[in-house]
Amino acid sequence: MQWMSRLPRRAWLLIGYAAAAAALFSAPLYLNDFRLNLLAKCLAFAIVALGLDLLWGYTGILSLGHGVFFGLGAYAMAMHLKLAAGGSRIPDFMGWMGLTKLPWFWEPFKSFAFAAAMGLILPSALALLLGFFTFRNRIRGVYFTILTQALVIITVTLFVGQQAYTGGTNGLTGYTKLFGYSLTSGTAKTMAYLATAAALLAAFAVCRHLVNSRFGKVLRAIRDGENRTRFLGYDPAYYQMAVFAVSAGLAGLAGMLFVLHVGIISPTMMAIVPSIELVLLVAIGGRGTLIGAVIGAILLTQAKSQLSASYPDFWLFLLGALFIVVTVFMPGGIVGLIRQARQAILRRRSENEITLDSIVSKSNGVV
Amino acid sequence: MKSPSILSCQKVTVSFDGFKAVQEMSLELASGELRFLIGPNGAGKTTMLDAICGKVKPAGGVVEFHGRKGTVDVTRRKEHEIAQLGIGRKFQTPSIFSGLTVEENLEIAMAQNRGVWATLRAAMTKADRERVDAELELIGLEDKKRLRAGLLSHGEKQWLEIGMMLLQEPEILLLDEPVAGMTDKETDKTGELLREIVRKRTVVVVEHDMEFVRNFASKVTVMHEGKLLKEGSMDEVQRDDRVAEVYLGRKRRDYDAVGSTA
Incomplete structure (x- = not known):
């Protein structure tokens, strides 16, 4: 152990990050298609978890509605993929519902750039809007959390109800191509995986920068004593709105990548239970540490894939039990346990x- | 009036669900003054500070602040705006940010642009570093600067908060019982800090500890049941019958039934 202390902590951190990045980018070399796809899903969830951690772990705002932001990103990407798959014809479900012409708001999604931009902008804008009305009116804590649940219910109802425009309960699926390449080919899957890994690293770097900046210190100050920051001259509402928007944007990014790997997005995936699962990723990994959020996301998504396949009914009970165990016995999550x-x-x-x-x-x- | 007024509160009334915690209280502060606000429990001292810093909105009256940025009626402003104008507030219980280190607490308290964009781009400059280090030395927490503030002792937390207030560079500083719960030694050190603070700015101190107040030769305002009872030097105040009555209970009532304001 003595030799370890010779290098400064910073150097160890850098070596750790480099090793993790190398392991992620070389994964296509040593994982089969199924495993790679699962890991890609894990990494996409890790991006949401990072955003949620900024919001919950660092600023003390618990959102149980991140499924919506994730879903908006996913739908933006899915709309583009659906249009790319259909060529000049309108998407199949629209035909079943009696539409003959592509709705105006679907038109611009023919462009990948537009869809990708919307996947980030829509969730962030919605978060800003919700934040504007809540944080400025000093709605916080459990009241804010309840409002985010209401947001989930409204959005899901809207997406299910507007079947002609959203695909209803079935959601959007049946995509085949992106940039003219077949999505089922091994190369496309590898590229999608690498894009996700790169996005995660970029998201991690951005979050790290935010957290270490003075902005990040003010966020933690708001978590410790929101009123006290006011008497220092800060207006917490703008900080909360900013971090909520960033967090929602990251969820949107994750949703876009998720669709590429899974090939479907439906309202169930942005409902209440998935929204709570997202928070659980952070709780289990360890909130208030970025690496904790990533670890939690990867472990829990793996576990879910293993367990929900063999015992589908059991998964929900386990999820509930995990939530209780973590909040009561290990508030610091896995990273907290390691620290202790x-x-x-x-x-x-x-x-x-x-x-x-x-x-x-x-x-x-x-x- | 010798020096120009920096804060004038006129007929301030604060009511909580009909109960008037402060009634038509007037308070005039000269620039650079150290003023003690004393009175028995429930006299409305803390509420008066709350009204000045925007924590509560008065039901009536005006609080005019004659600061760097001209004259402003602060009763119409939000807390963070009042803080930015130059009124700093220290609460009775130490309210530092326990998850941040001592250094980080001082860093965010420092006078600076407090917008989101500004803090995103803010970097610790050499000048900032020196300001923080000088403050750490003044409050005697240099060797604890990397410690999480939540781990400090009660006295240390109070000093850290005083340090934060100083870095905030307010023109008026409102201190609520800065020595409550301190040991004698800690109280002495806080007294020294206070002398340091008073040299550069106007300070209002709410205090229960009469010994502590007596150490400073300055003007004292006595409040009782939300109203102004007496204003003057410590000696004058102590000689006042009504003040003695309020502080010593109803003892004198038998032979002085007129003096009571109750």
């Missing part, structure tokens, strides 16, 4: 040194 363990080891070691010192000095005194 490290501190316990350090403490024990320093105790040993003290007893050794006292013995030595005693024996000196005697001799």
